[in-house]
Every structure is written in C-alpha cells, then in structure tokens.
Amino acid sequence: MSVKTFTPAAFHHQSAQALSNPQLRHNFRGAMDGLMAKRLGSFDSWDIEALRDLGQGIRQKALRHLPDLLEQLEASCQRNGITVHWAESADDAGRVITELCKARGAQSVIKGKSMVSEEVELNARLAEAGIEALESDLGEYIVQMADETPSHIIMPAIHKNTADISTLMHQRTGTRETNDAEELTHAARAQLRDRFQTADVGISGVNFAVAETGTLCLVENEGNGRLTTTVPPVHIAITGIEKVVAEFKDVPPLYALLTRSAIGQNVTTYFNMISGPWRGQEVDGPEEVHLVLVDNGRSRMYQDEEYAETLQCIRCGACMNHCPVYTRVGGHTYGTTYPGPIGKILMPHLLGLNTTKNLPTASSLCGACGEVCPVRIPIPKLLVRLRNEAVGEGKGNIEGAGSARRPMEAMGWKLFSWLARHPRCWRIGVRVVQACRSAVPKRVAPWTDNRVRPTPAATSLKQQLAQRRRS
Amino acid sequence: MSTVKLYPPKPEKVYFFGTCLIDVFYPGAGLDAVSLLERENIEVLFPDGQTCCGQPAFTSGYRAQAIDVARHQLRLFDEPWPIIVPSGSCGGMMRRHYPELFDGQPEEQAAKSVAERIFELTEFLVHVCHVRLKDHGPDERVAMHTSCSARREMGLADTGPALLRQLSNVTLVEQARASECCGFGGTFSVKHGKVSQAMVEDKCAAIEAAQAEHLVTSDCGCLMNIDGHFKYRKAKVHGEHIASYLWRRSS
Ligand code: SF4
Numbered sequence: 001m002s003v004k005t006f007t008p009a010a011f012h013h014q015s016a017q018a019l020s021n022p023q024l025r026h027n028f029r030g031a032m033d034g035l036m037a038k039r040l041g042s043f044d045s046w047d048i049e050a051l052r053d054l055g056q057g058i059r060q061k062a063l064r065h066l067p068d069l070l071e072q073l074e075a076s077c078q079r080n081g082i083t084v085h086w087a088e089s090a091d092d093a094g095r096v097i098t099e100l101c102k103a104r105g106a107q108s109v110i111k112g113k114s115m116v117s118e119e120v121e122l123n124a125r126l127a128e129a130g131i132e133a134l135e136s137d138l139g140e141y142i143v144q145m146a147d148e149t150p151s152h153i154i155m156p157a158i159h160k161n162t163a164d165i166s167t168l169m170h171q172r173t174g175t176r177e178t179n180d181a182e183e184l185t186h187a188a189r190a191q192l193r194d195r196f197q198t199a200d201v202g203i204s205g206v207n208f209a210v211a212e213t214g215t216l217c218l219v220e221n222e223g224n225g226r227l228t229t230t231v232p233p234v235h236i237a238i239t240g241i242e243k244v245v246a247e248f249k250d251v252p253p254l255y256a257l258l259t260r261s262a263i264g265q266n267v268t269t270y271f272n273m274i275s276g277p278w279r280g281q282e283v284d285g286p287e288e289v290h291l292v293l294v295d296n297g298r299s300r301m302y303q304d305e306e307y308a309e310t311l312q313c314i315r316c317g318a319c320m321n322h323c324p325v326y327t328r329v330g331g332h333t334y335g336t337t338y339p340g341p342i343g344k345i346l347m348p349h350l351l352g353l354n355t356t357k358n359l360p361t362a363s364s365l366c367g368a369c370g371e372v373c374p375v376r377i378p379i380p381k382l383l384v385r386l387r388n389e390a391v392g393e394g395k396g397n398i399e400g401a402g403s404a405r406r407p408m409e410a411m412g413w414k415l416f417s418w419l420a421r422h423p424r425c426w427r428i429g430v431r432v433v434q435a436c437r438s439a440v441p442k443r444v445a446p447w448t449d450n451r452v453r454p455t456p457a458a459t460s461l462k463q464q465l466a467q468r469r470r471s
Numbered sequence: 472m473s474t475v476k477l478y479p480p481k482p483e484k485v486y487f488f489g490t491c492l493i494d495v496f497y498p499g500a501g502l503d504a505v506s507l508l509e510r511e512n513i514e515v516l517f518p519d520g521q522t523c524c525g526q527p528a529f530t531s532g533y534r535a536q537a538i539d540v541a542r543h544q545l546r547l548f549d550e551p552w553p554i555i556v557p558s559g560s561c562g563g564m565m566r567r568h569y570p571e572l573f574d575g576q577p578e579e580q581a582a583k584s585v586a587e588r589i590f591e592l593t594e595f596l597v598h599v600c601h602v603r604l605k606d607h608g609p610d611e612r613v614a615m616h617t618s619c620s621a622r623r624e625m626g627l628a629d630t631g632p633a634l635l636r637q638l639s640n641v642t643l644v645e646q647a648r649a650s651e652c653c654g655f656g657g658t659f660s661v662k663h664g665k666v667s668q669a670m671v672e673d674k675c676a677a678i679e680a681a682q683a684e685h686l687v688t689s690d691c692g693c694l695m696n697i698d699g700h701f702k703y704r705k706a707k708v709h710g711e712h713i714a715s716y717l718w719r720r721s722s
Binding site for chain 2: 015366433454
C-alpha cells in the first residue's frame, strides 16, 4: 500500500504496521538519535532556556499583532515590488498559483522545499492544469521520485537509507547503484541542474516574512532554494499567514533557534533574504515575485487564545525528533502532512477532529516535545485540550468536536468522578476490587500482550496504615 | 519560564497523599514512604477522605469530572503542612494543573495553596529533610527510571538518583535514553497498546543492557508497566518503588 493512501483515521493500523517493520524502526531510531545528540551539542555554549524565552516572546508578539502585521507585510512587499495574494483555503492557494503559472504560459515549475505547498497539495493541483512541478530539495526529490509524501518536515526522505535511495535512483533515473551517499548526491544535482535553467517558474516556501521590511527569509543548506528563487523568470513564495515577524531584528534569534533545534547546525549553508524582483542593475533575479499567504484554517485557530499558540511554530521538527512515538512509527503513519507532535496539535484544526481524533491520544504526554520546542509551545497541554474537545466535553470552536465520544466511556468517567468525591463509596469500591483480586482475568488486552496483569493488594494502604497505628 | 523552587525548613508534620495506585496495588510502597518520613521525626497525617488526584480523567479529556475530583481533594489539607506525594504524576497534577483548573474559580486560592505545598517524596527527602541514608543492603546494580511527570512537570530528574547514590553498596547504572518515556501514559497504554508495548520493550532492554539487577522508580504507573514487562518475560530484573527500596536497605 502506498503511503500516499495513509490516513489519520487509520493511525492504529498504520502504527502497527510500522512497528513490525524493523528496517523502518532502525532508520528512524538511528536518525533521531543522531539529531538529538547534534541538537544538544549545538546549544552547548548558549543559554538555551533564555534563548527559548526570547524565541517564544518574538513569536507571541508577532501573533498578538497578526492582523496589523499582515497588512504591514503586504504594504512593505508591494513597496518592494512583490505582489501579495491571499488564499483562504487550499483550493484558493492552488487556484492562485495555477493562474499565475498559466498567465506566464508556464509548463514546468521547479520547487524549493515548502511544507505549506504539501499541505495544499500543490503539485497535484498543478498537474491537473498540465503543469509539471519538480522538487529540487534532495529529500523532496527522492520522495517525489518514489511517489511518496515527506515523512519528516525537515528531512522528507529520512525513512529511506542510502541503499533504498540508490535502488530508487537506479530504477528511475538509471544512475549507477552505489552505497556512496556523496556520489548519489552528485548524481541528483546533475539531474536537477538543467531543470533550474529551463523552469518557467520557481516556487519556494518562506521561513520568516518580515513585516517591517517586506523581506522573505529562506533557510536552506543545498543552494536549491537560492536557484529556485533567482534563476526562473518568476518566483512564487507560498507560506502560512503565521510566518510573519514584526521587525528584522526578530530574525536572528529565531534563525539561531531554528537551525540548532532542527539539525544541530550553528548556521545553514544558505540564508536567503528575498526583497523583490530583479531591479535592472543586479546580476540576476526573477522578473516577478509573488507571495501567496495561506490561511487554510489558521485564522480560526487564531480566535482561540490557547489554540493560537500552535501558530508560534517555526517548523523545526525538534518535537518529532524527540517524540518516543514518532521515533518508533515514523512520519507516514500519521497520515497527515505534518506528523509527530506538531501534527497532532495542528492537523485537527486543518482537517477537523472527525478524521484526526486518534492523533491527540497517540501520546503518553511524556512532555519531551514541549521540553525541546524552541518557542515553548505547550504541546502536552494542547493535546489534553484537543482530547477534551474530541470527547465532547470542551467548548472550543473546532470541527468534529465530540466525534470521539463513547457513551460508556463518558459514563465511566462520571462514575469515577462521583466515587472520588464520595470517599465512603470509593473505599467500598477499593475493598471490592481487593476482595476480588484473584478474579482479575489473566489476559486483559492489550495490557497483557507483553506485561503481567496488575494484581490488587489484599488490603489497602489506608487499612494497613490504620492497622500499623493501632499496634 | 522556569522558576526556582525555594524549599522550607523541615516541618513538624506533613500530610501524606497516598495516591490511588498505591492504595490499591502497592500499599507497601506507601507504608515505606511513611516510615521514611517518620524516621525524620516528622508526624505523618493521612487525611481519611483522600481518593484520587483526578489525573486519569483530566488526561482523558474529562476536564469537568477532573475538576470535581480535584475540588474534593482541596478540602483535605486545611492546616498549612506540606503535602507529600509518592508519585511524580499525581504530584505534577496537583502542583501544576490544580492552579490552572481553578483559575478564576472560587477555589483558586485553595488550589494555589495546595499546589505550593506539594512535594514529591524524593524531592522532600532530599531538599527539605536533607536525609542521610545508611546502606545495610548487599552490593547491587540498580537502574532508576524517573517518570516523565517527575522529570518534566516537576523538574525532578536528580532527586531519586541522589538518594540512591547515598547507598554505599549500590551502583547506579547508566541506561541508554534514560529520559525517554517507558510507554505507560495511563489510557495511552490501552488506546495505543502496540506503541506503548514497543516503548516498554525498549525501556526494559536498555535497563538489561546496563546490567541492572534492580529497577526502581518513583511512580507506580511506570512500575506497573516496566516491572509488568520484566515479569512477563520472566526477566531477572526486579522492580520496586523507590520508597520501598530505600526503606528496605536503610532500616
Ligand atoms: S512545535 Fe516547536 S518543536 Fe515542533 S516543529 Fe514547531 S517549533 Fe519545532
């Protein structure tokens, strides 16, 4: 079954499959262990907690003034010659970009890495209009070649090892089979190089959009981002409305946090600041630059003070690298564009809880994600809130609220709550459980699949304490 | 922002909140915790009406039901004594979530007062009692699993290990990925049984790889999970609540 058909509703089935795939588990475990160690090392000489406070403050400030900043961003961009488009939905985003391409008679598009473009399924929409989009980020290039989706927001092909990639490239492009990652990289680069020259349009994402100056910042390591945004005659940047920051001085701390949290790098090889189309005297640059700002459910999240915190995200991926669930089941298992902890708190807003209700429960609430998040998103708290909505006990404005409610379960919690407020009855309950201790069935699935059943003690702590105090 | 907790001097009396898991499954651990406190010349008050902190309902999304349970517990601790909880997850619930649950409610002050007086057992022994343990037990290699709530909600990664290090015949082993969750997570272990099972298998394998003979933890949920898997596999490692382990070796 292709990972493209995976759905969040089938998380249980998909996770069971992933867990029984030793290769997948080995690939993720190894990669995530490496990333965690590198992250820690890169923060070595920094006061990481102070930096996280700063990052959180910058993102919160931007979100507090989001409507104003977006207007300011639009004005600043226009001043720079960047045309701004607003897309309320994924459909809108697809339509705007397709039309921009058609207006230039574009046949082929070269793409830099953009998770928002994945979110709105841009490639498929362009294909419908007869426009071919080629991914130029190496990971994305591989994923596209395999007809898959990214399994990680920073490293899209992290689920594949060198041998997998070698076989794939051999089959699809005829490159020599090799275990040398360097050689494969060179081969891919050579294949891509021409395509930058011939592409009619370049499409990229944005890491930070600066309202003050109308600058679009793009963080990358491969140089494909720079080529995508400078070689083709048209550059279209696509991003979510939350990516705006107020001032230029907000960028360095976020950049420092992003590269370290993501892959333990002090700086990336490329940091692009795009401030408009070619102005005549410059060596290169596109004739047109467009910015497509995508809402797709974000402004609804923004209405809710707690859910709005999700929008602080700078998409570093650290939460997934540190998640004990993600590291075992990998990214495809989630069946959503954004996997891991950020996916669990974001996707219910984008898709509704009807289909995503199994995601917020797929967490032991261990808190590893919240501990590393560079902008201090309280991920566990938001997971609990979403569970609250999913079982129909919340009061938020989220689609599919109550879809996970099971009448028996709700009754059970009500009974539990009543007992816990009536200590006499609670004590009778404890006694009954302890009196029937030998009646606990030997097998209580799924617990006893690999653990012994928990056996109640003969008498409770309260009884034992009373007894000890009497004697 | 992280805050620094200031610790009070050793009190004359403390409240003991035994937790429902200890009450039903591990009463011995509760008794041993009380013994450890009493040995420090502290009178231990055990409020009769205590039941459960409400965390299971809270994390399952039943917030209103959890609030009702929590409200009941708030009434148990009228006098200003510290409240000792032999579990990081119940302690985390009471210290971190009670104030948030009653934010803007009539019980806000009461919730804050309880939260400020909550101490996890090992935290209290180390930072308030400044205990000095004498080890009477044999040489042993021990692994400690600090629960995620103790580690991350309460910021107590070091207090359990600090106590174990006082035991002169105990070697505290280093396990791979010590800070990783054991896979319990309450209803998570049922709702996502397969993932939870994979996690506990890895945790146990890491403890065995460190050649531990014994596993101690300060949370009965983790204990039930980790020791439950060891017992299922009939492994040699024996699991125990840290209170029992400390009491057994130092009394
Ligand atoms: S939620 Fe935090 S840790 Fe996860 S991707 Fe976003 S910024 Fe990074």
